[in-house]
Amino acid sequence: MWIAVVIALMAIYFIVDVLVSRSRTHKGPQPPQYPGALPLIGHGHLFASGNSVALFELCKDICSYSNSCGGVTGLKIGWTQNYLISDPDDCLTLSNASLEKNFIYEFMKPLLGNGMLIAPVPIWKVHRKLLSPAFNQEVLDGFIGIFNSQAKKLVNSLSQEVGKKPFNFWPYIGSLGLETICFTAMGGAADSVNSTEYLNAIEELADMLTQKLTKFWLHNSLIFYFSTIRKKQEKYIKIVNDVTYAVLEKKRNEMLNGTSNVGENSGRKFKAFIDLIMEYSGEKSVLSDQEIINETTNIILAGQDTSASTIVYALILLGSHPEIQERIFEEILEVLGDRDVEKQDLPKLVFLEAVLKETMRLYPIAPFVGRRLTEDVQLKNCTLPAGSSAFLAIHALHRLKMWGDDVEHFVPDRWLDKSRIPEHPAAFAAFSIGRRMCIDRPPPDLNLGYLHGRQPPDRSATTTLNVVCEFFLYY
Numbered sequence: 005m006w007i008a009v010v011i012a013l014m015a016i017y018f019i020v021d022v023l024v025s026r027s028r029t030h031k032g033p034q035p036p037q038y039p040g041a042l043p044l045i046g047h048g049h050l051f052a053s054g055n056s057v058a059l060f061e062l063c064k065d066i067c068s069y070s071n072s073c074g075g076v077t078g079l080k081i082g083w084t085q086n087y088l089i090s091d092p093d094d095c096l097t098l099s100n101a102s103l104e105k106n107f108i109y110e111f112m113k114p115l116l117g118n119g120m121l122i123a124p125v126p127i128w129k130v131h132r133k134l135l136s137p138a139f140n141q142e143v144l145d146g147f148i149g150i151f152n153s154q155a156k157k158l159v160n161s162l163s164q165e166v167g168k169k170p171f172n173f174w175p176y177i178g179s180l181g182l183e184t185i186c187f188t189a190m191g192g193a194a195d196s197v198n199s200t201e202y203l204n205a206i207e208e209l210a211d212m213l214t215q216k217l218t219k220f221w222l223h224n225s226l227i228f229y230f231s232t233i234r235k236k237q238e239k240y241i242k243i244v245n246d247v248t249y250a251v252l253e254k255k256r257n258e259m260l261n262g263t264s265n266v267g268e269n270s271g272r273k274f275k276a277f278i279d280l281i282m283e284y285s286g287e288k289s290v291l292s293d294q295e296i297i298n299e300t301t302n303i304i305l306a307g308q309d310t311s312a313s314t315i316v317y318a319l320i321l322l323g324s325h326p327e328i329q330e331r332i333f334e335e336i337l338e339v340l341g342d343r344d345v346e347k348q349d350l351p352k353l354v355f356l357e358a359v360l361k362e363t364m365r366l367y368p369i370a371p372f373v374g375r376r377l378t379e380d381v382q383l384k385n386c387t388l389p390a391g392s393s394a395f396l397a398i399h400a401l402h403r404l405k406m407w408g409d410d411v412e413h414f415v416p417d418r419w420l421d422k423s424r425i426p427e428h429p430a431a432f433a434a435f436s437i438g439r440r441m442c443i444d445r446p447p448p449d450l451n452l453g454y455l456h457g458r459q460p461p462d463r464s465a466t467t468t469l470n471v472v473c474e475f476f477l478y479y
C-alpha cells in the first residue's frame with residue numbers, strides 16, 4: 005500500500021516537474037542545478053543533518069560548484085526552486101532588482117513580526133524611511149562615555165575568569181553588546197534587562213532556526229505547529245519580548261515623567277527611535293504599538309548579535325595570530341596611552357580598523373542573504389523566474405580570486421594597500437549590498453570607494469564600524 009502511494013507521488017512529481025520546467029523554458033536559459041537532487045524532496049536531504057557545521061560545509065561546497073559553472077546554481081527544496089548566486093555582478097543585479105526577503109526569513113516572523121529585517125517591501129519602505137535619519141550623524145555623541153564604563157565593567161568580570169578552561173567569552177561580549185545597544189538606543193534602559201537570560205534565549209532561538217532550516221519537513225506550517233520546537237520557540241520568544249517590553253516601558257515612563265536623559269548622555273543616534281517611542285506613549289500614531297515593539301526587537305537583535313559576534317570572531321583570529329594582536333596593542337598604546345578612548349581617536353586606529361574589516365571578510369555574520377523574486381530577473385547568463393528564491397553568497401564574494409592568492413588567509417595589511425583591494429562594489433558585502441543593506445550602514449569607504457580615488461568620508465558620521473572599533477579597544 006505504502007509503496008503504491010510513494011510510486012504515485014513520484015509519478016505526480018515527475019509530471020509536475022516536467023510541466024514546471026517547460027513553463028520556464030520561455031524565460032530564457034536556466035543555470036545548472038547543483039548535483040544530488042532526489043524526486044519529491046529535491047536537495048532537501050542534503051540539508052537534513054540539523055548540524056550547523058555540516059550545513060556550513062555544504063553551503064561552501066554549493067558556492068564552489070556555483071563558481072565553477074558561471075556564478076549561479078539551482079537548488080530544489082521540495083517543490084520550490086532556489087538559486088545560489090556567487091557572481092559579483094549578478095549579486096548586485098539581484099540585490100537591487102528583488103527587495104523582498106525569501107521564505108527563510110518567514111521562520112523568524114514569530115520573533116520579529118514585520119520588523120525591518122524581514123518586513124514585506126511596502127512596510128519596509130515606510131519603516132526604513134522613518135528610521136534612517138537616526139542612523140546618520142552624531143552617532144558617537146555620548147556613546148563613548150557609555151562604552152567606556154560598560155567596557156570597564158566587562159574587563160573587571162573578565163579578569164576574574166582568566167585561566168579558567170574552557171574560557172567562554174561569548175556571554176561577556178554578548179552582554180556588553182546588549183547593554184551598549186540598550187544604553188545608546190534607550191538612554192539607560194539596560195538595567196531593566198536580564199542579559200544572561202536574554203542571550204541564552206537568543207542562542208536557543210538561533211539553534212531552533214538551524215533545526216527548522218535544515219529539516220525541510222518542518223518548513224510545512226502544519227508539521228511545525230505540532231513539533232516540540234514550536235513550543236520551545238514560544239517560550240524563548242517570550243523571554244526576548246519581555247526584554248523589549250521592559251526597555252520600552254522604562255523609556256516611556258521616563259518620557260512621560262520628563263526624566264528621560266536621551267539626547268544628553270546617550271547621543272542622538274536613535275532620535276527617530278525616540279520619536280517612535282513617543283508614538284508608543286500615545287502622542288502620535290504613525291506606527292501601532294506592536295510595530296514599535298517589533299522594530300525595537302529588530303534593532304536590539306540586529307545591533308547586538310552582529311557586533312558581538314564580529315568581536316568574538318576577531319578575538320579568535322587574534323588568538324591565532326599573536327603578531328597581529330601585538331600590532332593592535334602597540335597602535336592603541338600609541339594613540340591612547342592609558343587614557344579612555346575619545347571620538348577623535350577612531351580615525352587614527354587604522355590597523356585596528358583593518359583587522360575588523362579583514363575579520364568581517366573572512367567571517368561575515370551573514371554569509372548568505374536571501375531574496376524572493378517578484379518578477380523575472382535577467383542575470384549575465386541566465387534568467388531567474390518570478391516566484392523563485394535566491395541566496396546571495398556573501399561568503400563566496402569575500403573569497404573571489406580578485407582578492408588575490410592569499411584570499412583564504414587572515415591578512416589585515418591588505419586593507420592598507422589600495423592595490424590589494426578589489427574594485428568591484430560587491431567584493432566586500434559584510435553589511436549586504438544594494439538598497440536593503442544594513443541600516444547601520446558602514447561608511448562609503450567600506451564600499452572600497454576612497455581606496456580607489458574618492459574622498460574619504462567624515463569619520464564622525466560613520467556608524468557600525470566605529471561601534472565595533474570601540475568595543476574592541478578593551479581587549
Ligand code: HEM
Nearest residue numbers: 120121306307310311314370373434435436440442443444
Ligand atoms: C558588525 C556589525 C553589523 C553587521 C556585520 C551587520 C550586517 C547586516 C546585514 C548583512 C544585513 C542584511 C541582512 C539580510 O538581508 O538578511 C543587515 C541588516 C540590518 N541591520 Fe545590520 N549589521 C551590523 C550592525 C547593525 C547595528 C549596530 C544595527 C542597529 C543598531 C543594525 C541594524 C540592521 C537593520 C535594521 C537591518 C535591516 C535593514 C533592512 O532590511 O532595510 N545592524 N545588517
